Amino acid sequence: MPKALKIRNLLLRPHSTIKALKAVSAARAAARQHDWKTAREHYAQALAYNPDQARIWIQYGHALGHMGQASEAMQAYARGTAMVPSADSFLQLGRSYKILGMREAAIEAFRKSLALDPANKDSRLELIALGGAVMTKKTIDFTPDAKFLKKNYNIDIESDAISEKDRKAFERKGIYLNLSHFLHTHGLTTDFLTLFDRDYYAQKHKITGVDPDDLMFNSLKHFTTTGVRNQFAVRKGMEFEPAFYQENYGLPDMSGEDIYRYWLNQGIMHGHAPNSTVWMALRKALEYGESDGGVANLIDNLEQSTVIAALVRGDMLQGIRPTARTAFLFQMGAEYLFDKGDGKSAALLLERLLDVFPHHEEALLLYAEYQITLEQYLLAKWCLEKLGKDTRHGYRFRLGMAKCALGLVHHDEAYDDVLQLIRDYPAIASLRDLRWKIAEIYFHAAMRSYQDQAHMERRADGIRTLDRYCAVVTQDSGAEILPPRPIRSVALFGITELEQCYFYRILQKEEQIKAAGFDVAFYDANRDHEKFVADINRFDAVIFYRVFASPSIIRAVEAARVAGLITFYEIDDLLFQSQHYPDPYETYAGQITYAQHIREGMGPPLTLGVLRMCDYAIASTAVLAEAMQPYVRQKKAFLHQNAMGADHERYLTYKPPEADNDVITIFYGSGTRAHKQDFLELLEPALLEIARRHGARVRFVILGWLPLSDTFRKEAGDRLTLSEPIWDIHQYWSLLSQADINLAVLKRSPHTDAKSENKWMEAAMFAIPSIVSRTPAYEAAIEDGRTGIMCSTTGEWTDALDLLVSDNRLRRQIGLNAQAEVHEKYSLSRKAENIKTIFNTVSPPVVADTRKRLLVVHVFYAPQVIGGATRVVHDNVMYMKQNYGNEFNIDVVCVIDGAEKEYEIETYAWEGVRVKAVTRSHRGEGIVPYHDRKMGDIFSATLKEFQPDIIHFHCIQRLTVSVVDVAREANIPYVITVHDSWWISDEQFIDEKQPDSLYNYSNIASLPAQLPETERMQALKPALDGAKAVLAVSEPFAALYRSCGVPHVMTVENGLSAFPDPCEKSISPTGRVRLALIGGMAQHKGFDLIREVLKTEQFHNLHFTVIDLSRMSGFCHAEEWGTTPVEIIGKVPDSQISQLYRHIDVLLAPSCWFESYGLVTREALAHKCWVVSSDRGAIGQPVVENRNGHIIDVSSTAGLKSILHKIDAHPEIYTHPPEFETKLRSAAEQGKELIDIYRQVLETGHVV
Template sequence: MSLFDFQLFKNKKPTEFLRNNHEVPLNTQTSIAEREPQVVEASNKKSGFFDGVHESGFLYGWAHNRLEAGRNQKLYFFINHILVGSAWTWQDRPDVSETKGVDARNTGFYCALTSVEYFQLLQSDYELTVAFDELGREGLGGRLTLDSVNIPRLLGGSLRAIVNEKGDAPYDQILKIFSASSLSELVHWTDKACIFIDYFLSQYQILNDKEFLIQAEKTAKSWALPNNNLELKLLRILWCLEHNAIEQIDVSSLEMAFLERTHQSDPLGNYQGLKNRDIHLLNVLQQKIFFIAQSSSDQILIAISKISFTFGKWIEKLGGQDRLALAFLDLARHQDVLKIHDPLAIETLGKLQRRENRNILAADNFKVAIASEKCSWYSFHELAVLIRSFSQDGLGYSALPITKCISLWIKASTLNPSQALSFREAVSYSNQFFDKLLSITTLQAQSGSEMSAVVNRKNNLSALGKATEELYLTQQIAPCSINSQGWISKNNLKILFLGSKNLHQCFYYRIFQKMETLKTLGFECEFIDTNTLLSIAWRESLMGVGMLYLCRTALTNNERHLASYAKALKIPIVYDVDDLIFDAEHFPPSLSTYARTISIKEHLHLRLDCPLFSEALKMADFVTVSTHTLASQAQKFVAPNTPIFVLPNLLGNSIEVLARKQRDRIQGQTGSLVSKNAKKSRIKIFYGSGTKAHKQVFYEVFLPAALAIIKEFDQVDLHLIGFFENLPTHLLKTGRIVLRETTSDFFEYLNLLQEMDINIAILEESLVTDAKSEIKWLEAAAFAIPSIVSPTATYREALTDKENVVFAKTSADWKAELRFLISDSLARDRIGKNAQELALQKFSPAKGAEIFQTILNAAGMLPLKKRKKRLLLCNVFFAPQSNGGATRVAETQVRGLLEQYANEYDVYVLTTSDFTSSSAGSMEVEQYWYRDCLVTCLSLPNNDWSAAENHDVYSFCKRFFVEYQFDLIHMHSMQVLTGSVGIAAKELNIPYIVTLHDAWWLSRYMFLIDEFENSVDPANPLSGGSVKSQDEIKALLTRDKILRDVLKNARTRLAVSQKFADLYMSAGVGDVQVHENIVEPFDVYERQPDPDGKIVLGFIGGMSKHKGYHLFRQALEEGEFENFKALVVDTSLNEGETHETIWGKTRVKFIPKVKQNEIGKLYAQMDVLVAPSIWPESFGLVTREAMMAGVWVIASDIGVIGEDIVEGENGNVIRVDDFFGLCKILINFDFNEASKYSTSNIKKQKNLIHSHMMAYVEFINNFTENIKI
């Protein structure tokens, strides 16, 4: 049937659909009873089912005729047995084939009806059915009962069919379709007609009908057209511009139209942003305004500038049309009137200019916005990004850009701690800055300015370091009393070592030995190789760590971030060094001392790297060094009052065991060591060096003496390990000099050493060598091998000449002392034995344990005999993302535990972040302090709020729970975290409890309202939403089983109210106890009367359907109340952003979310709080807060949101199946009676929270009383 062949009938009463004076079609003249056919069963050869109405508004189902398998079937549609249309099957339905065993081809139908009869009979409580025949006797299974929800949906489907078939309709025929004499008459039509206006507004002829536009804006049914409101405003403004009626343009109503577009759903399921028609109209408006601006008075220019600014701001907010938004803002800016607007306007302009690469203008606008001190975080963030961009050419020569940028990003993070973009930009820039700094200072040094380059690198690294530390500190949310020594209270017994295995002996003596010793003291030790930092999740590696030990680590940017993160977590940092590599004034030794074993470039890099080590020293809370000389030098580089401990290189456990076995074995065989040395046929002199340093002194001082000795004594051989060149060829060939390459196998090196007779350690005289340890002497002494060494400060301090060592300085000394030991076997035995005794006594692992006891005492790291119980609270959000009532309750409980039960419990939190995940798409882990509670935050890609489990969360929790050894886990709102937390806890036998804040455990619709605004059955996991495929059904049933199992395995289930406990138990969840939520105390302020004498109605539920926003609005629009004002909190608004409009005769103001510590000031602005929630609220924090503040409350009769209301004393309870209940209360509202209600009727707030915490701790103790701590 053609679009123009049918007419819809206008009614005399809004509730009727048929026009009395219109001729009724023939097939509707008889009564329903007379028309009702005798339905017979469809033949066995025919089968089918009418599934219902799809979310698109189309009817769908399936039909099959075995005699005509695979062929299209014609079906007939009936409303209350009256034929209203027909359609053919045409879709393939594989799902039907699987379940019914029929041919899937052409069995499905999916259609919309457009007949006159169909539109006439779309009335509530009528039934829509489908049959194979025109009489309706061979009916399909299934029927649809029409109601206020599916009628608009069906009309929407019909509209789509009409538009797709015919496109635009001429103006005169639009009126003919609706039997209307004018468009202004059309707006008084029923809700049915309103559904169609969205299509008809696209006709340009409407622009010339001023009366229609005026009436459409005033109609009480405007709420039924949420997405048309904006288009109406745009059309009206265009009409005003074309008719020189700019003074009639209402900017505030335009603001509201845009605001509504950002919130309200489209009945037809269309995208909520700008539609193509909107964009077309806005382009027309922009051009029109541009031409008007060329020749208008100042007054007109100011008016159109305000309009242009409003357009630009909201187009930017809705997204997708940046150039159009910027064109409008440029129009406003050109007229020089933006100065009269809020700084957010300047920020918006800068934002758009930034996207269009007009960066200099953007930077200027961001600076202006920041100077106003009223802009958002975005201005700080983007200005930093631009400064970074502008400074690329000079990057590295000055730390000014990086410190300025990081300070701006820190400010952005402070203003909006929920966003991670600023932090990520800062990390990215610091990495880039670091790389460029190294490159530029290297070029500077190679050009001849070596020390200037060192100073430049040092100063810039220092500035970068301070900025980086401050950046990580800003990630800590609330003040924490834990300091670097306070980890003793957490009893964290893991020590994480960070270093490198590149230098094998350094790793063994400075890392492996420490780990060995600390393990004997009861600590768990782990090691991270610096070469792997980029490829591991190092934040996760710091979980449970009580001390970070940096060993000879250069503070490149990767190590800097790790150390700064640890420092922000109050993890004490110990820096260990065994060489003077941090002092560029003395290190490295002159190039000549390397005897051409390294290049000039390599020598230069050694010096340039000194600031990387000195910066690491500055970060340390404690320092360990191998010698007293190093301690003295390190004191110049560490922060003031940093303790420095001398922890010498010691015999490891394995070396000590070998040494004692060797001594005991030889003594057991001979009774002494004398005969062993006396029987030696050949004497081996040994020098092992794993580095390229100290080679000049070897060649110039030692080697001439050694060659003379080899010549003098035929039984003497020289054994070398390391980097040596230009040795006498004939001696190498005859084996008098044996040269071996270095080995990474330390014990292979020791086995070789044990075969030697005389050990040497030759070093040049310098501060660098004075700082070196006794390690060369120690290794030989362990096996009673005498050593001849250079008399450095460390050797002189620890050893005695001719008693346990032999000193040699000049070449002549070396020749003489070698001759002495070669010639006197008794002297070799004596000195070797004394050296071994000294090594076992002074350098044993036990000595290291004693020194570590002192260090650990200073760091507060000694294990406690008793620890507190460890509680983990889990919630999808946590500060700084304090979103939702469950989050506020969890935060209140954390604070209560910290303030009232700090001696009994250590409190931890597991939460998630809405931060943008890494580009790799993997889970990220971050920790931060909230007061004295350690929060672990997971950033998860592709967050699905309805998901029952998450493998990444499960795997993480298995590690996390073992790491921290939690005694009890308390699960609050578990969206995103999922039931995997409970599954992991059960597998590890950790008891857990669950607080039920919403219906997420029962339904994917946690507020029990589906996307079609239908109520959901909490007992049926399949309830709600559109028709589901078999895979969807399987997935929903699986979800239900997983979550019900998690609930079943909990030690207890806590509902936040008795009614919510009843809801869960009625849905089949057993043994639900009640622990009511608590309203945390806040400051209550005296009510300030409205200056206009109005009664202020507050609405804090956001512009969401389940909170009853639509009912609140409808009541005010229909009631036309002049004695009220309305205050609506809209969480989508930026701080400082407000909007005003009028509903009926009530002025409405929209404000952004208020910080929790200022909630008392918000309630002081209200006389009445309206909370008409349409879902069964589990508790209702806002109503109880309002009553605490002495505010009268009008609340829903669903759930417990109005449970504390005493009718007529502190508020009213209303029905919320429509807006009439609220409207009736408002009509009869007696403010004088309501104003008698005050805070004097409220119990003391602190008593309430105290009793809540007492009950909470009682629950906890029930499941932790048998835990041994």
């Protein structure tokens, strides 16, 4: 461009552009002199004049970076990159992310740089340095969070797919798709949230919110805009010291804000301490096992898991030798690593501990468990066998040994061990999953072993392997079995592969059962086993047809037996005796390979395995019935022959022509590859002779896989028609109907003796005479010479054929006689009557049941007694069953916790009560989701099965309000017992001092329609309104529900169980007062309050025990909080609750939420314990101040401090039971009240 033109264009530019150019020139000059402060100022001026300069934003970022202003530099790079994406701009952006500790964002930026310029060496090296080439699991999440968008911006979004353009449009409006997106835009990752104390931060900076979610988001908005800049602490004790952090962790010169941002994004993840006090606390914790109350606030104010995470992430355990006091830190550090998926590092940490303490029981147990995950089974077993005698009786030892047995291919031992564990620990659903996993592995291993041995000509050994598998896996599980019911509905569960078998034993059986007046449904054994188990309550009996002992089949049979179904095993071949099936390989005349013959040999032991599990047998022949009878549980087998159905009976009017046929058609049909040698040895010579004698007068139609001799083929010539089997029954009959003589040949053997008379019956349908082998079934069905002709030798076959070919009249007469016989004895009505007789023989007598059907619905039920409400529900059910069982039939619906698969249905019996349970994980729990269509569909089917007259709903978390809606829409009366605030708040556990979190059902119309809480209230309200009564478990809780506008609220106070083993109180062996918190280590149970007081105060006469509900029974760990010995123990089984209370002097129950009842305080008082209770809700109702305990304010630590000092000062009082007798309501009293409510609802439709 000519110089004059350049000057002209420059003069025509806006004044601001000229100023921007001058500023850029000055900035670049300053940058060349490394005067970054001046360069920064001039770049800022240039962008103020004209912000649409992508390259200048990048250069501005350089200047800011050199000044140590990393976060401002990141924002400048991001602005320039967004305007003009380039490899270099993404490189600079990635480096700024990296400095701020935003690893995932940095990796993404470097990847984008490489995408634009694959040869960019700097970006590639940066990516490799961050591990981006291999460690790519965590990425920035821009998936819209519907709840987040609705809650914070009142935006409804239908799809989780969103374009980059829309995302940026949202960003420009200050709208973020989810919390991760919000934090990313403000230069933060989500890692710091593990430390962020919402309540502390909000109180410290006077932040408010309408509910906890709102408070959290408002606190984070303040933190990202103001808190990071001013380095406000994320929680008490975590004040940030930039100078300490920069020096201790070697950061370059950066602003205090950027150093803080680095700690939030990267330091926390690596266990870095934010200040010198916390750092010292970590070191002290490591060196001495615990910090005392006066040293540091870290252990006082952080969860122990956070401390362990910091120690592990900071590699602080690597340089310290384990001591007696620090051993548990190594142990818990290993647990932390294992939970994060790093089993190898966990094992290495334990090796260091075991090197010093080779007999450390918990370390040995953990090490074994980790070695199992690493598939080092022999080493794991060695560790387990080193454990002491007491530990060897524990759950974890036994489970570990079972897994080692599985890994070392001792399948029978593994299965037996797990089955016994299920009997001893029925509440652990994962054990049942493990049982079937072992069964599946064992099944395939046994089949492989059989085939290997059979190929080595050791088939008998292979069969013994399969026999052993069946004996182990089909053994009685020990589960309680419901009593049988009168048979009204029957399931058919069988195979469909063998067309003729399916036709006669399934389709025809369906027809016969319906004709007999029973309901019936069929389930395909290959694909419907889960559906059958889900539908099992529809049926009173099930017929298992021709199935073998795969784990899914065993599971189905066992489920049927447990649910009280009468079980039949049906078969139409001698497939369960290895000595008789399959026939010798030679009899197949080359129609199958030897490998196929070996596979056929697996059938008998696997068939016999299922046969033994069933109550009764059904057989198609008398010989078969006799063979089956010794194996079934009830030692009874029934004969039910193949017979006529509606498809057959329409042919029974068929009459053969009276005129003599010019050509006689001889028919032979076979659908099996077996018995071919029978044909070649017995029948083919006779057919050859008939072909020679009668020439063109005869023709042969042969269906099946038959190796006919060349001699016969040549002699028969074009009079021979050969075809493979025809599976369509009507096509087969069409061809058969054109025949003049039907043949059925079998060489006598135990297997063929069990064959049915089916071929004779089908030919007789068309009045076609049959010549058959002399077998028991044919001998029983045929009158020789009148309804058919029976033969044993080739000569007899030849004579019989010659006779019927020559004598038209005799041929016709035998056919008509046979037709009349099957019409009389094999009709649909005759066989319907037979199946009815079978069912009536085994069915219990029909007794008129006038009881009302009560369905109890609760989130959990025994044996998974999780939470006090579940114990109350179980007590109610047991009391009503024992005392009102003649008035009410009680069923239960609940959820199974801890299973692998969702929405699997299981029916089981517990103490005589039928329970239908659905597997649902904690993902279905809480306030959202409150609807679950799948659960609604399952419950709808349940109502059809159980047909309840009244339903009692308790807690419906995981089940959701969908189950109540289904009952309401079905017009079944119901009552609801409310145990928590699920119905009246977005929080399941509420603080009565924060009433803003409560719903107001009487004023929904005044609320914004699009708020999530409004939508939830609208969804729940019909269910509450439809209840005949809403039952609160205490009067304070009833008042709370009434205040929320819930109708029909009344109080039915919980009652206390009668414990089976009242024990005398033990005496404290140390003289210390034994305090205990048994509700778990949750904040709302007051655990944090207790921990803070014990750690910060000096006590001399106290001992504290707390139950960690995440630990198995038998776990025990000792610590010291301040001057108080502390014992952390695992879950305590229900059966041992009384023993637990025996060793408690004072129960602590400083619950921070509005307790609806407080079962634990009443149990403790019943067991002669003192009680220190909070003043929230009804938990402290039975406590009489200074007589049997104390009630404290839990809004601060003051109340608890005061009482604990009082107890500490008077151990002589509190180590003895209170003399005051507390009057407590019993479960029986509650049960009577509930029965009265049910009666009122059923009689009058309402409750007075």
